[in-house]
Every structure is written in C-alpha cells, then in structure tokens.
Amino acid sequence: MANGKKIAVVGATGAVGQTTLKLLKQRNFPVRDLRAFASARSAGKKVKFGDDEVTVEPLGADSFKGIELALFSAGSEQSREFAPLAVKSGALVIDKSNAFRMDPAVPLVVPEINGAAARSHRGIVACPNCTTIVTVMPLKPLHDAGKLRRVIATSFQAVSGAGVNGVAALREESLMWARGEKITARHFQHQIAFNLIPHIDKFTEGGYTGEEIKLVNEIRKILELPDLAISPTTVRVPVFTAHSISVNAETERKVSVAAARAAFDRFAGLRVVDDPMHNRYPMPLDAEGQDDCLVGRIREDLSCPNAINFWVSGDQLRKGAALNGIQIAELLN
Amino acid sequence: MANGKKIAVVGATGAVGQTTLKLLKQRNFPVRDLRAFASARSAGKKVKFGDDEVTVEPLGADSFKGIELALFSAGSEQSREFAPLAVKSGALVIDKSNAFRMDPAVPLVVPEINGAAARSHRGIVACPNCTTIVTVMPLKPLHDAGKLRRVIATSFQAVSGAGVNGVAALREESLMWARGEKITARHFQHQIAFNLIPHIDKFTEGGYTGEEIKLVNEIRKILELPDLAISPTTVRVPVFTAHSISVNAETERKVSVAAARAAFDRFAGLRVVDDPMHNRYPMPLDAEGQDDCLVGRIREDLSCPNAINFWVSGDQLRKGAALNGIQIAELLN
Numbered sequence: 077m078a079n080g081k082k083i084a085v086v087g088a089t090g091a092v093g094q095t096t097l098k099l100l101k102q103r104n105f106p107v108r109d110l111r112a113f114a115s116a117r118s119a120g121k122k123v124k125f126g127d128d129e130v131t132v133e134p135l136g137a138d139s140f141k142g143i144e145l146a147l148f149s150a151g152s153e154q155s156r157e158f159a160p161l162a163v164k165s166g167a168l169v170i171d172k173s174n175a176f177r178m179d180p181a182v183p184l185v186v187p188e189i190n191g192a193a194a195r196s197h198r199g200i201v202a203c204p205n206c207t208t209i210v211t212v213m214p215l216k217p218l219h220d221a222g223k224l225r226r227v228i229a230t231s232f233q234a235v236s237g238a239g240v241n242g243v244a245a246l247r248e249e250s251l252m253w254a255r256g257e258k259i260t261a262r263h264f265q266h267q268i269a270f271n272l273i274p275h276i277d278k279f280t281e282g283g284y285t286g287e288e289i290k291l292v293n294e295i296r297k298i299l300e301l302p303d304l305a306i307s308p309t310t311v312r313v314p315v316f317t318a319h320s321i322s323v324n325a326e327t328e329r330k331v332s333v334a335a336a337r338a339a340f341d342r343f344a345g346l347r348v349v350d351d352p353m354h355n356r357y358p359m360p361l362d363a364e365g366q367d368d369c370l371v372g373r374i375r376e377d378l379s380c381p382n383a384i385n386f387w388v389s390g391d392q393l394r395k396g397a398a399l400n401g402i403q404i405a406e407l408l409n
Numbered sequence: 410m411a412n413g414k415k416i417a418v419v420g421a422t423g424a425v426g427q428t429t430l431k432l433l434k435q436r437n438f439p440v441r442d443l444r445a446f447a448s449a450r451s452a453g454k455k456v457k458f459g460d461d462e463v464t465v466e467p468l469g470a471d472s473f474k475g476i477e478l479a480l481f482s483a484g485s486e487q488s489r490e491f492a493p494l495a496v497k498s499g500a501l502v503i504d505k506s507n508a509f510r511m512d513p514a515v516p517l518v519v520p521e522i523n524g525a526a527a528r529s530h531r532g533i534v535a536c537p538n539c540t541t542i543v544t545v546m547p548l549k550p551l552h553d554a555g556k557l558r559r560v561i562a563t564s565f566q567a568v569s570g571a572g573v574n575g576v577a578a579l580r581e582e583s584l585m586w587a588r589g590e591k592i593t594a595r596h597f598q599h600q601i602a603f604n605l606i607p608h609i610d611k612f613t614e615g616g617y618t619g620e621e622i623k624l625v626n627e628i629r630k631i632l633e634l635p636d637l638a639i640s641p642t643t644v645r646v647p648v649f650t651a652h653s654i655s656v657n658a659e660t661e662r663k664v665s666v667a668a669a670r671a672a673f674d675r676f677a678g679l680r681v682v683d684d685p686m687h688n689r690y691p692m693p694l695d696a697e698g699q700d701d702c703l704v705g706r707i708r709e710d711l712s713c714p715n716a717i718n719f720w721v722s723g724d725q726l727r728k729g730a731a732l733n734g735i736q737i738a739e740l741l742n
Binding site: 226227228230232246250251253254255265266267270271272273274275279282283284285292305306307309311313314315316320322324333352353355357358359360361372373374375376377378379380383385387389 | 559560561563565579583584586587588598599600603604605606607608612615616617618625638639640642644646647648649653655657666685686688690691692693694705706707708709710711712713716718720722
C-alpha cells in the first residue's frame with residue numbers, strides 16, 4: 077500500500093509477534109513496508125507476512141530509522157532498551173511488555189475502554205497484560221452500570237501466555253504422556269500437562285505473584301480507579317491459547333443479572349455466551365481465534381446483595397495481546 | 410480377620426469403589442468378609458481386594474443379609490433404593506452419593522471436623538461431595554480462629570470426579586490429540602482435553618449448577634452455620650485426580666496470615682505447602698495419592714481487612730470420597 081506505514085514488528089518470532097503479523101494482514105492494516113526484528117538468536121529466520129516471507133533482523137541502535145510504527149512484543153528488557161530509540165527515530169511505539177505500563181507518562185490502553193487516553197502519548201502507548209485485558213473488558217460496562225466496589229478474580233491461564241516455550245512445554249509433556257514416558261517438566265517450574273500451577277511471574281512480598289500485582293495495578297490504571305479493591309489469584313492451566321477468569325464483582329449500586337447481561341451485550345469486544353440450559357457458556361476452546369471476549373455464567377452472588385459472578389474467556393494472543401496492540405495503532409492512525 | 414466386619418462395597422467397579430477397596434487394605438481395616446456389588450452390567454466382573462479377587466454381584470433386595478457395614482458409592486438412585494434395605498438388614502451405611510446429604514435425620518460428616526455428629530446416625534451417615542470436603546477442610550480451622558463471615562470459592566475439578574468415564578474421556582481425547590486426530594468429545598458436554606468446562610452437574614434456577622449449590626448447602630451443614638454467605642463457581646479442568654480450590658475467606662475477627670498458617674498446620678488432615686520462594690505450593694499432581702489436603706498460597710486479601718486468600722488441593726478419590734468414608738467407618742467401629 078503506497079499510503080501505508082513503515083512498520084517494525086519487534087519480537088516477530090514470538091507467539092504474540094506471529095499473531096501480530098497475521099492480524100495486520102487480516103485487518104488490512106495499511107502497511108507500506110514491514111520489517112521483522114527479534115533477538116540475535118533468531119536473526120536470519122524467515123517469518124510469514126501474508127504471502128511474503130520477511131527475513132528477521134537482529135535489533136540494533138539503527139533498527140528504527142524511517143520506521144513510523146513499532147509494535148513491540150519482545151519482553152520488558154528489550155522494550156526498555158529499544159523503545160526509547162524507536163521513539164527518538166520518530167516512531168510511535170505500541171509496547172506489549174511490562175516495561176512502561178505503570179509509567180504515569182505512558183497511557184495504558186484497551187481501545188474499547190479508554191481509547192481516548194492513547195492520544196495523550198509521548199511516543200509510547202502500553203498494552204496491558206493479557207489477563208488484565210480479558211478481565212477488565214467486562215468490568216468496564218459493569219462499572220458504568222453500577223460503580224465497582226470490589227473485584228475478586230481467579231484466573232485460569234493458557235500456556236501461550238508464557239510464549240512459544242510455554243506452548244511447546246504443554247505440547248511436549250502431553251506427547252511424553254501419550255507415549256507412556258515419564259514426563260520431565262519443560263519451561264514451567266513444574267509439569268503443566270494434567271496439572272495446575274498457581275504461580276505466574278515471580279513471587280513478591282505478601283505472597284502475591286507479579287502476575288497478580290499486575291492485574292490489580294493495571295485494572296486500576298485503565299479504569300482510573302486508583303483505590304479499587306481487587307483480590308487476585310492467577311493459575312496456569314493445561315490449555316493452549318485462551319485465558320479464562322472467574323470474577324466476583326461487587327458494585328455500589330445493585331446491577332441485576334439482566335442489566336449486567338445487557339451492559340455486556342452492548343459493549344464492543346464482548347460477546348455474551350450464556351445459555352446454560354443448552355450447555356452454552358464461555359470456554360477457552362471457543363474463545364481461541366476469536367476477537368471478542370466471551371462472557372457468561374452471569375448470576376447473582378447469593379452471598380452479597382450487590383455482587384454478581386461471571387466467567388470470561390478471551391484469546392490471550394488476540395485481544396489479550398496482538399489484537400489490542402493493533403487496535404491501538406488503528407485508533408491513532 | 411476373625412474379628413473383622415462383614416462389609417459390602419457398593420459401586421465396586423467405579424473410581425471411588427476401586428479406591429475404597431485399596432484403602433480398606435492399606436489402612437488394615439478389619440474385614441472378615443468382603444462382598445462387591447455393582448450394576449447388573451458389571452456383575453460377574455472381578456475386582457481386586459489385596460491379593461484376592463472378588464466377583465462382583467448385582468445389587469438385589471437380599472444383598473445385605475448379614476452385612477454389618479455397607480460403603481455406597483454407586484450413585485444417588487442406587488443409594489435411594491438400596492441403602493434403606495441395607496439399614497433394614499442391620500448394616501451401617503456410609504453413603505457417598507447425594508441422596509441423603511441434606512436429610513436432617515442423616516449426619517453429613519468429615520471426621521476431622523464433625524466426627525461426633527456421626528454418632529447420632531440412624532443407620533446412614535452421608536459423606537459430603539468431593540469438592541465440599543476439600544474446600545471445608547481449611548475452612549474449619551479458619552472458622553475456629555476467626556468465625557467465618559463470607560466465602561468465595563472457585564474450583565478447578567479433576568475428571569475423576571465424574572467417575573471412570575470422566576477419566577477415560579480425558580485420556581481418550583488427549584490420545585486423539587496426540588495422534589493428530591480430530592477430537593470428539595467423550596462423556597462431558599464438551600471436549601475436556603486442553604479445555605475448561607464451567608459446568609458440573611445440572612444447571613438450576615439462578616444460573617448455579619447442582620455442584621455449586623451442593624458446595625453451599627453442604628459446607629453450611631457440616632460447619633453448622635446455616636446462614637454462612639458462600640459464593641461458589643465450579644469448573645472442570647483437564648487434570649486426572651485431585652481437585653483444587655481458590656478460596657477467599659472473610660472472618661468476623663481478623664486472622665493474620667501467620668495465624669491462619671498455624672491453624673491449618675495444626676489441623677489433622679491438612680498439610681501446609683507454602684514456600685513460594687522455593688516454588689512450593691499445592692498442585693493437583695502432588696496431592697494425588699495423598700491422604701492430606703495440601704493448603705498454600707496463604708495471603709492477606711488486600712481488598713478487604715478481614716479476609717485471606719488460599720489455595721487447596723486434595724485427592725478427589727481419597728479425602729474427597731473413599732478415604733473420608735472409611736474414616737467415618739473407623740470412627741464408628
């Protein structure tokens with residue numbers, strides 16, 4: 077496209093990078109020139125971009141010359157080092173790492189929720205953590221309906237959240253099992269096949285993991301509710317691609333199940349799947365490959381007058397990462 | 410054993426029945442004579458009891474003649490029909506089905522919690538649902554420490570909870586995947602391999618499942634707290650044998666993390682596994698084959714002054730079913 081942008085995808089060989097390349101094509105994002113970057117280890121590899129093959133280049137100080145849009149999904153260290161260089165070169169950086177999310181000067185954006193905040197960027201727009209995005213999508217319309225007071229969230233997180241190595245671990249461990257071999261844990265702290273690991277990211281003071289702290293801080297920033305009470309538990313499960321979250325949400329004003337369902341239904345990016353009598357509710361297998369987050373099991377919390385329970389599943393690589401990043405780029409295009 | 414009891418295991422070919430036979434031996438339960446019953450379909454099969462083989466008999470009106478102890482794990486219908494006949498024959502019935510749990514005349518017993526209640530039986534003692542047992546084990550010492558006010562529980566339930574067919578479904582579906590075949594769902598409403606199904610037992614009014622309602626009613630009965638506020642979510646996960654539950658528990662009086670840990674630690678049947686800095690926390694793979702329920706990830710809930718979060722894993726077939734039943738029998742022996 078003659079009028080398209082010169083784009084860099086940083087972390088192009090990773091799980092999110094691969095999905096980014098696929099979605100740029102699927103969404104007909106105007107691309108004039110596409111360059112793919114990754115670690116020196118991956119340099120020289122080829123990645124697919126539609127029918128084309130693009131040779132992966134190693135990141136360097138001069139990588140961003142002429143680049144107008146840089147989509148980073150290479151990890152926090154790489155973002156900290158190279159995103160400022162990309163900005164200096166004149167690029168808009170959309171960063172999917174944890175590097176800048178809580179920087180007060182950097183907007184943290186889910187377009188359906190706080191798209192306007194993206195416009196205040198000074199070169200970098202941060203994309204929230206995958207679990208945050210899938211959790212906050214239904215929280216926003218519920219907050220608008222009744223003002224959130226307290227959120228208790230328990231996540232069931234897919235291995236793709238740990239990147240291609242996470243996916244390979246579940247795959248290889250499951251194949252070892254199928255061959256009747258003793259399973260040796262790959263990548264994760266413990267075996268993930270047929271197991272659950274209540275440990276994502278590093279443990280911090282107070283017994284919470286980094287993943288849990290991110291969920292709290294990022295939801296507060298996105299919703300502009302710095303004191304919102306949130307109690308998080310995050311768990312890795314043997315599922316490949318979509319994250320699911322069991323949410324208990326209390327509001328200042330009562331929101332009936334019918335009103336919550338209507339609010340979810342109207343909200344762009346959410347799809348209500350809630351017909352239990354016909355065995356219809358969100359499941360990670362159904363959320364995989366979908367742009368929308370699926371929300372269901374919407375029911376009154378019988379233990380608290382102003383609370384509801386619900387269950388949401390969203391593709392961790394799409395809305396949880398690559399799609400959200402491209403949506404930010406579309407918004408600012 | 411000359412002084413042992415004449416015992417009937419009803420549902421002997423099922424997952425819980427098989428574990429019951431194994432544990433009767435392992436625990437040296439005094440057995441003089443053991444008879445194995447199952448549906449007509451399974452009659453004539455052999456089951457192992459230590460080094461012996463026992464021929465499975467079909468259930469009939471005269472099955473319980475001379476039986477002193479009948480351990481039922483054959484499903485609610487069978488229990489409703491045959492448990493009263495067993496009682497009439499003079500047997501003590503320990504029933505693992507849902508048939509009598511909420512009957513005010515039948516004690517619902519977890520020996521470590523309300524063993525004394527078992528003594529008031531009129532022939533039948535009910536064993537709680539597996540998820541209830543694993544959840545209520547840490548709730549009891551916490552209640553004793555600070556008086557429970559509200560419990561929010563999200564379960565991650567193994568396929569063994571659905572019996573041998575549930576186990577076969579995860580196994581067969583995972584093997585189809587390993588062979589590169591299209592997976593056709595077995596037994597569960599949907600594919601369970603690499604998926605999550607937020608649907609256990611039938612849906613009821615209000616959008617809760619039978620499994621969720623059981624969790625509420627049974628915890629209230631066991632703890633003798635008929636009004637305890639409990640908010641349940643139950644989810645089937647691709648794990649073979651142990652259930653895990655993420656629990657948020659609020660108490661009237663503040664219970665510090667240290668006090669909760671000490672209370673859990675002292676409680677028979679619980680083992681604290683909570684050393685996150687060394688990657689030690691409860692996981693279903695570690696709980697499998699253990700008599701104790703494992704509790705960890707104990708941390709203050711930053712969203713509520715008097716609440717803590719924790720995570721518990723317990724072998725669904727042992728403490729969740731067969732072991733709890735045998736413990737009741739030992740108590741009354």
